[in-house]
Amino acid sequence: MKCENRxxxxxxxxxxxxxxxEQKEFLKHIKQCPECKQALQQAQQLxxxxxxxxxxxxxxxxxxxxxxxxxxxxxxxxxxxSKKASNKTIIKRKxxxxxxxxxxxxxxxxxAGVSLYKKNNSINMDNTAMQLSGDILVGEGAILxxxxxxxxxxxxxxxxxxxxxxxxxxxxxxxxxxxRTVKNPETSKALPQxxxxxxxxxxxxxxxxxxxxxxxxxEEAIQGEQNDQNSEQKQETQKVLTQSAxxxxxxIESDIADDxxxxxxxxxxHQKSTNNMRAVPSxxxxxxxxxxxxxxxxxxxxxxxxxxxxALGGEVETADAQNSITVKVPLSEYNNVSNWIxxxxxxxxxxxxxxxxxxxxxxxxxxxxxxxxxxxxAEQKQQPRKAQEARKIQKECQNALDELKxxxxxATITAIFSE
Amino acid sequence: xxxxxxDKKEQPVWLKAALQNDSTAWDxxxxxxERFVYHIAxxxxxxxxxxKDISQEIFLKVYRNLxxxxxxxxxxxxxxxxxxxxxxDALRKKKGKQTISxxxxxxxxxQIQDTKESPEYQYLQKEKSMYIxxxxxxxxxxxxxxxxxxxxxxxxxxxxxxCLSVSLGTVKSRIARARxxxxxxxxxxxxxxxxxxxxxxxKGNKGGDNV
Numbered sequence: 001m002k003c004e005n006r007x008x009x010x011x012x013x014x015x016x017x018x019x020x021x022e023q024k025e026f027l028k029h030i031k032q033c034p035e036c037k038q039a040l041q042q043a044q045q046l047x048x049x050x051x052x053x054x055x056x057x058x059x060x061x062x063x064x065x066x067x068x069x070x071x072x073x074x075x076x077x078x079x080x081x082s083k084k085a086s087n088k089t090i091i092k093r094k095x096x097x098x099x100x101x102x103x104x105x106x107x108x109x110x111x112a113g114v115s116l117y118k119k120n121n122s123i124n125m126d127n128t129a130m131q132l133s134g135d136i137l138v139g140e141g142a143i144l145x146x147x148x149x150x151x152x153x154x155x156x157x158x159x160x161x162x163x164x165x166x167x168x169x170x171x172x173x174x175x176x177x178x179x180r181t182v183k184n185p186e187t188s189k190a191l192p193q194x195x196x197x198x199x200x201x202x203x204x205x206x207x208x209x210x211x212x213x214x215x216x217x218x219e220e221a222i223q224g225e226q227n228d229q230n231s232e233q234k235q236e237t238q239k240v241l242t243q244s245a246x247x248x249x250x251x252i253e254s255d256i257a258d259d260x261x262x263x264x265x266x267x268x269x270h271q272k273s274t275n276n277m278r279a280v281p282s283x284x285x286x287x288x289x290x291x292x293x294x295x296x297x298x299x300x301x302x303x304x305x306x307x308x309x310x311a312l313g314g315e316v317e318t319a320d321a322q323n324s325i326t327v328k329v330p331l332s333e334y335n336n337v338s339n340w341i342x343x344x345x346x347x348x349x350x351x352x353x354x355x356x357x358x359x360x361x362x363x364x365x366x367x368x369x370x371x372x373x374x375x376x377x378a379e380q381k382q383q384p385r386k387a388q389e390a391r392k393i394q395k396e397c398q399n400a401l402d403e404l405k406x407x408x409x410x411a412t413i414t415a416i417f418s419e
Numbered sequence: 420x421x422x423x424x425x426d427k428k429e430q431p432v433w434l435k436a437a438l439q440n441d442s443t444a445w446d447x448x449x450x451x452x453e454r455f456v457y458h459i460a461x462x463x464x465x466x467x468x469x470x471k472d473i474s475q476e477i478f479l480k481v482y483r484n485l486x487x488x489x490x491x492x493x494x495x496x497x498x499x500x501x502x503x504x505x506x507x508d509a510l511r512k513k514k515g516k517q518t519i520s521x522x523x524x525x526x527x528x529x530q531i532q533d534t535k536e537s538p539e540y541q542y543l544q545k546e547k548s549m550y551i552x553x554x555x556x557x558x559x560x561x562x563x564x565x566x567x568x569x570x571x572x573x574x575x576x577x578x579x580x581x582c583l584s585v586s587l588g589t590v591k592s593r594i595a596r597a598r599x600x601x602x603x604x605x606x607x608x609x610x611x612x613x614x615x616x617x618x619x620x621x622k623g624n625k626g627g628d629n630v
Contacts, residue, residue, distance in 0.1 A: 007602075011595035015569070017576065046602055050570035053548060058457050062471055066449050066478045073482055074440050 006036055010043045081318050082290060082326060082414040280365070284358040284404065287331065287411035289338050295345030298323045298417035305341060305415060312337065314410070324416040334411040341415050348418065357404050364404070368397035427490040434494060438485055449478060452495070455572070456502050462567050463506035465556055473509055477502045492581055499574075499582045503564045510560040550608060557604040562597035569594050 012018050013026050030037050295301055302325050306316050314329035314337075329337045342350070375390035431451070436444035456477050461470035480501050488497050555563055568574045568582065580590045 007599040008592065008595035011598050012591060015576065015594070017591060042602060043598060046598070046605065047570050049547070049551065050566070051573060053551060053571060054544070055454075055458060056461050058454055059467060059471060062457060062474060063449060063453055065471070066453060066475050067446060069475050069479055070445055070449070070482050071442070073479060074442075077440075 003033060003036055006039055007043075010036070010040050013040070014043055014047060078324050078416065082324055082416060280358045280361045281405060281408075283331075284356070284361050284408050286355045286357055286407050287334055288353045288355070288413070289334075289411070290349075290351045290353075290414045290416070291338070291341060291347065292349040292416045292418065293341070293345035294348055295417050301344045301417065302415075304344075308340065309337065317412070323418065324414065326412065326414040328410045328412055331409055331411050334413075338413060341413065345417065357408055361401065361404050364397050364400050368394050368401070371397065428493050430490055430494050434490075445482075448481075452498055453478075456498070459499070459502045459567060459572075460506060462552075462555065462571060463503070463510065463560070463563055465552055469509070469513075473506060476509075477505050480505060496578060496581050499568070499578075500584070503568070503582065507560040507564055510563070550605070554601060554605045554608050557608075558597065558600055561593065562600055565590070565593050566597045566601055570598075 009018070009022075009026055013023065018026060030040060293301075302323070305325055305327065309316060309327040309329055312329055312333045314327055314333065317326040317328055318324075327337075371390045371393040375387050375394070378384075378386035378390060431448075433441075433444040433447045437448050453474065457470060457474045460473040460477065461467065464470045464473055477498075481498060484501070488494070555566065558566065564583065565579065568579045569576075574582070576587055576590050576594075579594075580587050583590070585593070
C-alpha cells in the first residue's frame with residue numbers, strides 16, 4: 001500500500017470498515033512506514049479524545065420550556081382545527097370558485113369567514129389573534145421549508161410562491177379585477193357581523209369602508225390558515241387563470257372596454273338583476289356553535305358526542321385535536337344536540353353564530369345571471385370562446401348554489417373541553 | 420398491509436399517544452430525548468443559549484411533523500435527523516454573525532464550576548474541551564455533524580447514513596475528510612496555544628483574545 005489516501009485508510013481502519021484483505025495490507029504497511037504509523041496513532045488519540053468529551057448537563061428549566069412551547073403549539077392547533085371546522089363549508093365553496101377564477105364570489109365568502117373568524121377570536125384569543133395566526137403561518141412555513149431540505153415533504157413552503165404568481169393573472173384578467181373592485185364594498189354589506197341587527201341598520205358608507213379594510217386584514221389571516229388546504233387548488237387556479245388569460249389574449253382589449261362600461265353600470269344593474277332572478281330558498285342560514293366546557297371525563301364525553309351525532313345522521317368532522325371535537329348535525333337536531341352537550345359539564349363559554357347565506361346565495365345567483373347575459377351577448381357578437389367561458393361560469397355558479405343549500409341543511413358544533 | 424408493517428420498525432410505547440397529542444406522552448418523549456438533543460445542539464452551536472433555543476425548535480419540529488414520521492426508521496434516528504439538520508441550517512444562517520467566543524465562555528465556566536476534582540485537573544480538562552470545541556468550530560456544518568455523530572455519539576456508519584440521508588460511501592469518505600480537517604485544525608490550534616501560553620501567564624484569567 002502506498003501512503004496516498006492515508007487519512008481515509010486510517011479512518012476506515014479505526015472504524016473497522018476495511019475488509020480482511022485491505023486490513024492485512026494496511027497493517028503490513030504501517031509496520032514499514034513511520035509516518036503512517038504516527039498518523040494512525042494521532043487519529044486514534046483524537047477519536048478517543050472526542051469520545052471522552054464530558055457530556056454537558058442539560059440546563060435547568062429546559063424541559064419546562066420545551067413542554068411549554070409544545071403545549072402552546074397544541075393549543076394553537078386546537079384553536080385552528082375548531083376554526084377550520086367552522087370555516088369548512090366556506091372553504092368548500094371557495095374551492096369551486098377558485099377553480100374557475102370567479103374571484104368576486106370567493107372574496108365574498110372569505111369575508112363571511114371573517115365575520116366568523118372575528119367572533120372566534122373573541123372566544124379563543126385576545127386582540128393579538130391576527131398577529132398570532134400570522135406567527136403560526138410564518139413558523140410553519142419556515143419549518144416546512146426546513147423539512148423540505150431534510151427530504152421531507154413541505155407543501156406549505158410552496159404557497160407563497162404560487163400566490164405571487166397568481167397576482168399576474170389577476171391583473172391580466174379584466175373580469176376578475178372588475179369583480180373585485182365592484183364587489184368589495186358589497187361584501188361587508190352582504191355579510192354583517194350579526195345578520196339580524198345589520199339588516200335593520202341603515203347602510204352607512206363610513207362603516208362599510210371600515211369593515212372592508214378590517215376584513216381584508218383578517219382575510220389574510222384566514223387565508224394563512226387555509227393555505228395548506230388551498231395550496232393544491234391554488235395551483236389549479238393558477239393554471240386555469242393562466243390558461244384563460246392566454247386564451248383570451250386576443251379578446252382582452254375589447255374585454256377591457258366592455259368591462260369598463262360594465263363597471264360603471266354594475267351597481268344599478270345588480271339591483272335590477274336580483275329582481276329578475278328566482279327566489280332564494282327559505283332558511284338559507286348556516287348555524288354553528290362553539291362551546292367550551294369544563295369536565296373531568298372529557299374522553300368519555302367526546303366518545304358519547306360522537307356516538308350521538310352519528311346516531312342522528314350527523315358526522316364527525318375533526319376529532320384529532322386533544323379535548324375538542326367538531327361535528328355536523330342535521331339542522332333539525334341542532335337544539336337537541338347542543339342542549340345535550342351543555343349538560344355534559346360546566347359551560348365556560350358558548351358562542352353561537354348564524355351566518356346568513358341568503359345574501360351569498362343572491363350574489364351567486366347574480367353572477368350566474370350576469371354570466372348568462374354575457375353568454376347571450378357573446379353569441380350575438382359571435383364570440384364562441386367568450387360564450388363558452390360564460391357557460392362554464394354559469395355551471396359553476398349552479399354547483400356553488402347547490403353547495404350552499406347543502407350547507408344550510410347542517411349545523412356545525414365545536415366542543416372544547418378543559419379540565 | 421402486512422408488507423407495510425414489516426417495513427416499520429418497533430417504536431417507543433408513547434409514540435401513538437404522542438400522535439394523539441397526549442400531554443403525558445409528550446412529557447415522556449421530551450424527557451427521554453432532551454439530553455441528547457441538547458447535547459447535539461450544544462456541540463453543533465457551541466453556545467448554551469443557542470443550544471437551548473435550538474433544542475426547543477427541534478422539539479417543536481418534532482411536534483409539527485410527527486404525523487409525517489413513517490416509522491420506517493427508529494424514532495431516535497428520525498429525531499437525530501431533525502436535530503442535525505436544524506443545527507446545520509442554523510449554522511448556515513449564523514455564518515458570519517458574531518457570537519460569544521468559546522474562550523470567554525470557557526473562562527466563565529471555569530470560574531463557576533466546583534467539583535471534587537483538583538482545580539488543576541479540572542482546568543486541564545476544561546482546557547482540553549475548549550480546544551476541541553474551538554477546533555470543531557472551524558469545521559463546516561456538515562463535517563461538524565458527521566464528526567459529532569461518529570466520534571462523539573459513536574453512531575454506526577449505517578445509522579449515520581440513515582440519519583443524514585446519504586449513502587454509506589459518502590459517510591465513509593465524509594468521516595475521513597472531517598477527521599482529517601479536524602486533525603489539521605487541532606494541531607494548528609495547539610501550536611497557537613502553546614505560543615500564546617509562553618507569552619501570557621499560565622494563571623491566565625484573561626488568556627484568550629477577545630473576539
